[in-house]
Amino acid sequence: xxxxxxxxxxxxxxxxxxxxxxxxxxxxxxxxxxxxxxxxxxxxxxxxxxxxxxxxxxxxxxxxxxxxxxxxxxxxxxxxxxxxxxxxxxxxxxxxxxxxxxxxxxxxxxxxxxxxxxxxxxxxxxxxxxxxxxxxxx
Amino acid sequence: xxxxxxxxxxxxxxxxxxxxxxxxxxxxxxxxxxxxxxxxxxxxxxxxxxxxxxxxxxxxxxxxxxxxxxxxxxxxxxxxxxxxxxxxxxxxxxxxxxxxxxxxxxxxxxxxxxxxxxxxxxxxxxxxxxxxxxxxxx
Numbered sequence: 001x002x003x004x005x006x007x008x009x010x011x012x013x014x015x016x017x018x019x020x021x022x023x024x025x026x027x028x029x030x031x032x033x034x035x036x037x038x039x040x041x042x043x044x045x046x047x048x049x050x051x052x053x054x055x056x057x058x059x060x061x062x063x064x065x066x067x068x069x070x071x072x073x074x075x076x077x078x079x080x081x082x083x084x085x086x087x088x089x090x091x092x093x094x095x096x097x098x099x100x101x102x103x104x105x106x107x108x109x110x111x112x113x114x115x116x117x118x119x120x121x122x123x124x125x126x127x128x129x130x131x132x133x134x135x136x137x138x
Numbered sequence: 139x140x141x142x143x144x145x146x147x148x149x150x151x152x153x154x155x156x157x158x159x160x161x162x163x164x165x166x167x168x169x170x171x172x173x174x175x176x177x178x179x180x181x182x183x184x185x186x187x188x189x190x191x192x193x194x195x196x197x198x199x200x201x202x203x204x205x206x207x208x209x210x211x212x213x214x215x216x217x218x219x220x221x222x223x224x225x226x227x228x229x230x231x232x233x234x235x236x237x238x239x240x241x242x243x244x245x246x247x248x249x250x251x252x253x254x255x256x257x258x259x260x261x262x263x264x265x266x267x268x269x270x271x272x273x274x275x276x
Contacts, residue, residue, distance in 0.1 A: 015175075016175075019175050023217070024217070025175070025176075025214055025217040025218045026175070027165060027167045027168075027177055027178075027181055027218075028167065028168040028169065029165045029166065029167070029168060030165075030166040030167060030168040030169075031166065031168075037153075037154075037157050037163070037164070038163075039165055040165075043165055043181065044218075045188070045217070045218035045219050045220070046217065046218075046219065047216070047217065047218065047219035048219065050183070050188070050218075050219070076163055078185070079161070079162070079163040079183070079184065079185065080163045080165075080182075080183035080184070080185065080188075081183050081184065081185035081186065081188070082183070
């Protein structure tokens with residue numbers, strides 16, 4: 001499957017996971033990344049919290065995020081009134097969610113997430129949605 | 139232009155109008171109406187208010203809304219924590235916005251909006267976004 005197809009499949013999976021919580025409701029943004037107006041992949045809310053989520057899926061290893069993508073997620077989130085999150089799905093490992101302050105740094109002010117960083121600093125889905133007590137964020 | 143094409147064009151116009159306010163930021167929902175999960179056409183926020191908007195465009199006359207469409211907009215809005223609105227664009231008249239309580243009633247518990255109802259009970263865009271004092275809602 002292409003990287004893009006894999007990303008779209010993961011995004012749909014996450015959309016349904018939020019719907020199935022029974023408390024959050026998700027929206028997938030049309031044309032995310034294809035208009036000059038910053039939009040996250042998903043926006044979800046439960047009447048108390050609103051999350052703007054940029055989703056990625058990968059087999060293993062690490063994923064780089066251009067500074068521009070992270071800046072746009074911040075701009076969107078500040079203006080909308082949402083918390084910005086990176087959702088990253090590793091094959092055989094499932095979803096991890098990272099606060100922007102917990103991303104790794106790469107060259108030229110870009111960002112990255114590895115499985116190691118996700119495990120150390122990330123939240124699981126159930127933690128993100130508040131079903132379990134959140135781990136201390138490093 | 140087909141009714142659907144006209145609706146999509148109007149939805150994009152409204153999306154850009156919210157972006158250009160400099161305070162609200164809009165998201166167009168992907169596949170609105172094509173998944174079993176209720177999603178409005180647009181969701182917009184400014185950090186204080188969140189609006190879930192179902193958009194329609196018509197030449198003149200009136201527009202019927204099946205009860206199911208209105209019920210789904212309510213379900214979405216309650217769960218997300220958004221205000222539900224109907225945005226309706228008449229040719230040569232522009233946009234009007236109606237609170238669900240201000241829609242007209244039609245047969246079989248369905249709803250409708252006519253230009254006359256829109257003018258009497260609706261808000262203009264600038265009123266909706268709070269740039270001008272809102273009219274008394276009837």
